[in-house]
Amino acid sequence: MSGESNDWSGERVLVVGLRMTGSAVARSFLSRGAEVIVVEERPGALGYAELRDELLAAGAQIIESSEESEWRSLVAGVDLVVPSPGVPPSHAVMIAALNQGVPVRGDIDLAVGESSVPVVAVTGTNGKTTVTTLIAAMLEANGVRAGAAGNIGWAVMDAQQRAFDVLVVEVSSFQLHSTTETFSPSVSVLLNIAEDHTDWHGSFGEYSQDKARVFRRQGPGDLLVYNSDDPIVASLATEAPGRTLSFSIDPSATSGYRIHRGELVTPDGDRIARISDLPLQAPHDLANALAASAAALNSGANIESVHAALLSFARLHHRAEPIGENQGVAFINDSKATNPHATITAVGGYESCVLIAGGRNKGIDLSILRPLSKKLRGVVAIGECAAEIEAAFEGATPTRVATTMKDAVRFAAEMSKPGDVVLLSPACASFDWYQSYEERGDSFVSEVEAFIAGDGQ
CATH class of the missing domain: 3.40.1190.10 (Mur-like, catalytic domain)
Incomplete structure (x- = not known):
């Protein structure tokens, strides 16, 4: 390897994941003479084709899927592995790199x-x-x-x-x-x-x-x-x-x-x-x-x-973001709250809420949300871990389960009273229903706007 040198001629770099980070890493190494192999296990996301075509034109090799057994041979032929954020230590490429002594460095x-x-x-x-x-x-x-x-x-x-x-x-x-x-x-x-x-x-x-x-x-x-x-x-x-x-x-x-x-x-x-x-x-x-x-x-x-x-300074999108009001009830988009700590902080900022929570749990005990009950008029549970959300508030706060964001907004509005806040603060990741917390927040905003436009119908 060339250490921190700008010259990577003759070196082979394996980039895992082709999104914003992976494409930037690949471009950087290509510009410095490296041979770059990019593996994307989930092709087809928005904007992926454009990134793929750009890197192919620049000389990168793109592999759009990889069986676990293939990672060992891929890693054996490179000098450096650069995983995109989110590639876990348990991933086959990380294990192969560790076993074969190939350096792993992030962007x-x-x-x-x-x-x-x-x-x-x-x-x-x-x-x-x-x-x-x-x-x-x-x-x-x-x-x-x-x-x-x-x-x-x-x-x-x-x-x-x-x-x-x-x-x-x-x-x-x-x-x-x-x-x-x-x-x-x-x-x-x-x-x-x-x-x-x-x-x-x-x-x-x-x-x-x-x-x-x-x-x-x-x-x-x-x-x-x-x-x-x-x-x-x-x-x-x-x-x-x-x-x-x-x-x-x-x-x-x-x-x-x-x-x-x-x-x-x-x-x-x-x-x-x-x-x-x-x-x-x-x-x-x-x-x-x-x-x-x-x-x-x-x-x-x-x-x-x-x-x-x-x-x-203005509040950023999807972070306790006011969306609108209907019949004295305010609707707040806090989709960025992807863990219980963030949701606890968000609920603490209001006197009385109907909380919309759930999604894909990240291995966390959601019962730590239960003390929020004193500030909650109700809870609408969504996503893969809806049952865990229900269990967290069982016997403490009225709870309903929604299978769509449209229903979640409607159920929350029905449970609320004038002066309340309907708060989307999921405490979980979005990847069960959506590609990102931004997409989840945008979905909530769209459903709230449609609900208000229909005068709460």
């Missing part, structure tokens, strides 16, 4: 290792996209060319080739799993850790350790921004090899980025913004604002640009 590992500009890496169970977007906006408000990349915006391998001053990268636990010693961001941000993706990682402990890889290879001069209100995060932060900086929304906090007398403040007590001026003021919104401020102010932003970005 963020490659890009960060080769980056000539500072990298801010953001991870956590929830809030990653919001904080990544906020940091980039804060930097841009000060004239810093910041590229938001990773799970949002640019594919990180594409962003790394652009003329950015700073890369702000959203990093999932899947991506962190495949990092090596080259993954050393200048600033890392660890927002929170709650049970998620247990089916993929094998255990909560493994999931937590993969999250901690965001800072494991940092140097003494690098910075970890961490949530001191999260006991798991705070414990892991003691192991950071570089500098650390905390943020907290606990009223008793006296250090780090915190809240003081109704204001977000720096460790020195300098005001960042009045909470009353912010468009988003829920507790998790304030935590996100503090985390982003800490990272941005240590990456090229100033107080003025941070303040301006916070005051103009």
Whole structure:
């Protein structure tokens, strides 16, 4: 292999998965002279044909399916395996690479290792996209060319080739799993850790350790921004090899980025913004604002640009997104809530809800949702794990099962009363009914709009 060299002539690279990430990785290696083989096990997704044709024209070999027995021979003939995010450690290609001693590296590992500009890496169970977007906006408000990349915006391998001053990268636990010693961001941000993706990682402990890889290879001069209100995060932060900086929304906090007398403040007590001026003021919104401020102010932003970005920031799609109102009932799209922790946070922001929840469980005990009953007028269970949702609320909250999103909206509206919120916050993945949480959210929005247009009929 050629290490971090730009010359990959004579090397063979196996890319697993052809979506945004896989195509960016393939293009990057093709441009540097490598022979690239791309395997896509699920061809036919929207936009796939265009990506396939582009890479074929550039000289890549495309294999549109692969039997488990074929992975060993494929891996044996390459110098590097680059799995797309979501390819689990139990996948045949990962096992074959491990057994045959073929290096496995993810896209963020490659890009960060080769980056000539500072990298801010953001991870956590929830809030990653919001904080990544906020940091980039804060930097841009000060004239810093910041590229938001990773799970949002640019594919990180594409962003790394652009003329950015700073890369702000959203990093999932899947991506962190495949990092090596080259993954050393200048600033890392660890927002929170709650049970998620247990089916993929094998255990909560493994999931937590993969999250901690965001800072494991940092140097003494690098910075970890961490949530001191999260006991798991705070414990892991003691192991950071570089500098650390905390943020907290606990009223008793006296250090780090915190809240003081109704204001977000720096460790020195300098005001960042009045909470009353912010468009988003829920507790998790304030935590996100503090985390982003800490990272941005240590990456090229100033107080003025941070303040301006916070005051103009709008809630992202599919994240507690107001859709409309009918007969005094508000409809909220929180489809991005793909784990119970996110749903618990979402429900906590309202006085009385009818919750639409369910989908494909990720190996998590959904009974942890049961304490939400005190805020729920009812629950509509959907998707593969509808029975698990029912069981979680049995005897505590009235529950109905819907087999379509249209029925889910109708049932939830029927269970609600004026002043309530109908909240889609599934606590589960979307892949039983939909290709993505975005598609699920769009389906909910369409059904709500049709319901309201029909005057609740």
